[in-house]
Amino acid sequence: MPLTPAPFISLNDITVHYLGQTLFQNLSLNIYKGEQWALVGQSGSGKTSLLKTIAGRYNVVNGSIAHHYYKEYLQTHQQKEGVFTSRHLIAEVGQKHNFRNLSTNLSNFYFQQRYNTTQAADAPLVASYLSAVADAASTEGYWDYERVISTFQLEPLLQIELIKLSNGETKRLLMATALLKNPLLLLLDNPLTGLDIQTRTDFDNLIAAIAASGITIIMTSSPTEVPAAITHVAILEKGTITATNPRSDYRPDRISTIPVFTPEAGELEALLSLHKMHTFQSIVRMEDVSVSYGKKQVLQNINWQVLPGERWALLGQNGAGKSTLLSLINGDNPQAYSKKLFLFDKKRGSGESIWDIKSKIGFVSPELYQYFPSHNTCLQVVESGCYDTLGLFRKSKADNADLALRWMRLLGIEKEANIPLKNVSASSQRLSLLARALIKNPPLLILDEPCQGLDQHQQQRFIHLLDTLCRSSDTTLVYVTHYPEEIPDSVNLVLHLKDGKVTNNSILA
Known part of the structure; x- marks a missing residue:
């Protein structure tokens, strides 16, 4: 009789409020060790909000989230000094970066800054930015400085200011930065947006490599771009999980669509x-x-x-x-x-x-x-x-x-x-x-x-x-x-x- 996999994270009948709105009500989701999940659905269905809830950014007013991986980590690792929570074992890659200027240490970049030579110099170089993240990482593991540079082909970018990176180059850097933290849980919000055809093609191999390194992935995705390495798919609609499927049973054409709009x-x-x-x-x-x-x-x-x-x-x-x-x-x-x-x-x-x-x-x-x-x-x-x-x-x-x-x-x-x-x-x-x-x-x-x-x-x-x-x-x-x-x-x-x-x-x- 096959063994039941150990639980990794459980969302138990959670109700979530944000800015006076109810985002989720009595929502449940169980993710087990070895599973990699994609969240799909129409815009506004709650995919990004669910990622932020798992990351601890939104207020769970009823129900609970059990971070089983965190409890297991504490049993096998020496207690770290200071406050160490489940959030230290989570890395996120969102839709926007949070880079900081050197002179102010604030995220106060402006739109034209990348094209102004003197002002662009106020942004850190890619190499120094990655080094700082690696030095500050709370855990050690497979994803070190050299490995992320090789995996994401960052060598040509190392001596370039952050602000001068293209949209796709920035996305690659954010992914590398997240992995340098060697998290147990990686949350990716539409990671394929802004990536060229070749990089998107390589993404399946990347997801497989991340999973093989022992990291669990939960990502949002368009219904038609779910990577092959994803094992399970959850379909959201208006803040409700309407279906969960193993990747082999997932059919993107079954997601409800709205008729094509004809402008007046x-x-x-x-x-x-x-x-x-x-x-x-x-x-x-x-x-x-x-x-x-x-x-x-x-x-x-x-x-x-x-x-x-x-x-x-x-x-x-x-x-x-x-x-x-x-x-x-x-x-x-x-x-x-x-x-x-x-x-x-x-x-x-x-x-x-x-x-x-x-x-x-x-x-x-x-x-x-x-x-x-x-x-x-x-x-x-x-x-x-x-x-x-x-x-x-x-x-x-x-x-x-x-x-x-x-x-x-x-x-x-x-x-x-x-x-x-x-x-x-x-x-x-x-x-x-x-x-x-x-x-x-x-x-x-x-x-x-x-x-x-x-x-x-x-x-x-x-x-x-x-x-x-x-x-x-x-x-x-x-x-x-x-x-x-x-x-x-x-x-x-x-x-x-x-x-x-x-x-x-x-x-x-």
């Missing part, structure tokens, strides 16, 4: 007609543009022209130079002044201000999401797009607030209008930033991984809206993604970067 054509036309589109001969023109930081060449001899009404896909692996290229266009990179760069028919640095440029661009990116102030309500965040500011720092105008609410309604997030950005789900935060980019119907939309963190329904809703917008206007689009299947039908041109060089500039097949 009349309302979209009305919104687009509120802002008259300017006429330009050229939107972007680059001639032999190169960008370096010290000895590191980020972009090399880029020649690219974007004409009005064109829709481009900007593709490339993590660290290929995509974000730097976009920073030149969006007015965030001071190196633009010395380059042969023309924006909206004017050479950069010929007298136009950054605000002149930003007034013509709607922009969203993972970095903007990382650094956007979160104290404003979602409605204020969207309205701030009318003024090109990161948040609303002036008195709201009634007509702009009404306009913001209409765009939120098109994206299905009007219910979050009066809730602070920091208190809504990650998907609602991202959709608020998308609405902020769309609100002024700009001549140029730069959408850098806009579907990160959105569930399948929300992605379909946004892509459909974007295609409808492109059919109904002359908006120029630059679209960045690591998921080719996500590229809107309206996109028919591609610029592909590799190691800072253009490898393909053509019509999208």
Whole structure:
């Protein structure tokens, strides 16, 4: 008769409150040694909240969480000095980093800092950051400094400031940092977001290696990207676990979905007609543009022209130079002044201000999401797009607030209008930033991984809206993604970067 596996962690009829809301009520989940779990479900179903509850960040008002691994650890390890709780045996990788500046020891980075050489130097180097984490680790084990560098291919990044890492490079560093702590429980919140195709392909092997090292994994995931090394899947819906399955019995097509959204054509036309589109001969023109930081060449001899009404896909692996290229266009990179760069028919640095440029661009990116102030309500965040500011720092105008609410309604997030950005789900935060980019119907939309963190329904809703917008206007689009299947039908041109060089500039097949 097979032995029953030992329990690892048990959630026993827990009720969880946060900011006056009930997140879970009478929720139970038992995880045993040797199991690796994925939490799946639609956006807002409670996946991230459940991770935070397990980590001890939310208040369990009824029921209990039994950390069996913690009790076992205390029986086999000498009692450490000071307070040592179950949280010391847990590592988390969330949607945002918490890096700190050297001068202030605060997480007060700002969006453009990575492109400003003198200000970027206030961020620690990757090597020193990893060393500090390794020195402070409360446990020792398999994952040491050399192993994480090798596993996550961090050697080329060691002498680079944290702030200069791409979104995908940052995710790899956060994973490495978590493993340096040699936790018994690793909590991963959508770890595949922001990773290029090759890194996502390698992720199955990584999960298997982590599990083999004795670490238990609980991760959130999209229904279609559950790694093969995961042994069990829990399906959440509106704060309730509706099913738990062994990985072999899991079927992503059984998760309830919402019909594809069709935007109200009349309302979209009305919104687009509120802002008259300017006429330009050229939107972007680059001639032999190169960008370096010290000895590191980020972009090399880029020649690219974007004409009005064109829709481009900007593709490339993590660290290929995509974000730097976009920073030149969006007015965030001071190196633009010395380059042969023309924006909206004017050479950069010929007298136009950054605000002149930003007034013509709607922009969203993972970095903007990382650094956007979160104290404003979602409605204020969207309205701030009318003024090109990161948040609303002036008195709201009634007509702009009404306009913001209409765009939120098109994206299905009007219910979050009066809730602070920091208190809504990650998907609602991202959709608020998308609405902020769309609100002024700009001549140029730069959408850098806009579907990160959105569930399948929300992605379909946004892509459909974007295609409808492109059919109904002359908006120029630059679209960045690591998921080719996500590229809107309206996109028919591609610029592909590799190691800072253009490898393909053509019509999208």
